[in-house]
Amino acid sequence: MWIRTSLMVLLLGVLQGCAAGINATPAEQRAAITEMRQQVLNDLYREKTSARAEVAAAPGYAVFSNANVNLILASFGGGYGVVRNNRSGADTYMKMGEVGVGLGAGVKDFRLVLVFHTERALQRFIEQGWAFGAQADAAAKAGDKGAAVGAEASVDEVTIYQFTETGLALQATIKGTKFWVDDKLN
Helix, strand or coil, X not given: CHHHHHHHHHHHHHXXXXXXXXXXXXXXXXXXXXXXXXXXXXXXXXXXXXXXXXXXXXXXXXXXXXXXXXXXXXXXXXXXXEEEECCCCCEEEEEEEEEEEEEEEEEEEEEEEEEECCHXXXXXXXXXXXXXXXXXXXXXXXXXXXXXXXXXXEECCEEEEEEEEEEEEEEEEEEEEEEEECCCCC
C-alpha cells in the first residue's frame, strides 16, 4: 500500500510541475510548453537526424510531456502539449490523460512527438484526440544516466516518437489515451 501511495505522490508532484506550475498564468504556461517543445524537438533531431526534414515537410506535428504510473495491474497518467499547424503557424495547446490495464510497475516521465502526414490526420487529432494501443517498455533513467527503450511507430498517417526523460518502469499494458484541447490556454 505504501508503494502505491508513494507512486501517486510522485506522479502528482510531476504533474504539478508541468507547464510552469499550478499558479502560473496562461502566458507562463504557454511559454513553458513552447520551451518544452523546442527541447524535445532538439532531442529528437539529435537521435534521428532525418526527423528534422520529416517534421518540416509535414502539415503539422504535436509534442507532449507525460507522466505515467503503473501499479501492478493498472496504469494511468497525464500530461500537456501543443499541436503546431505548419501551414498556418497556429498552435493548439492540449492536455492528455491515459488509463490502462496490464502487468508492470514503475513511474515514468516521457515525451511524445507526433508527426501528422496529412491535413486530415492533423484535424482529426485536434478535434477527436483519441488513441488506443498496446505498450511494452522498460526504462531506468535519470538525467543522462541509465537507459530506456525508445519507440517509433507509424499509424494512420501519423508517425509517433517516444522518449523517456526519467523513470523506472517495466510494463506491458493495453491502454486508452485521450488528447483534448486546453480551453484555458487557447
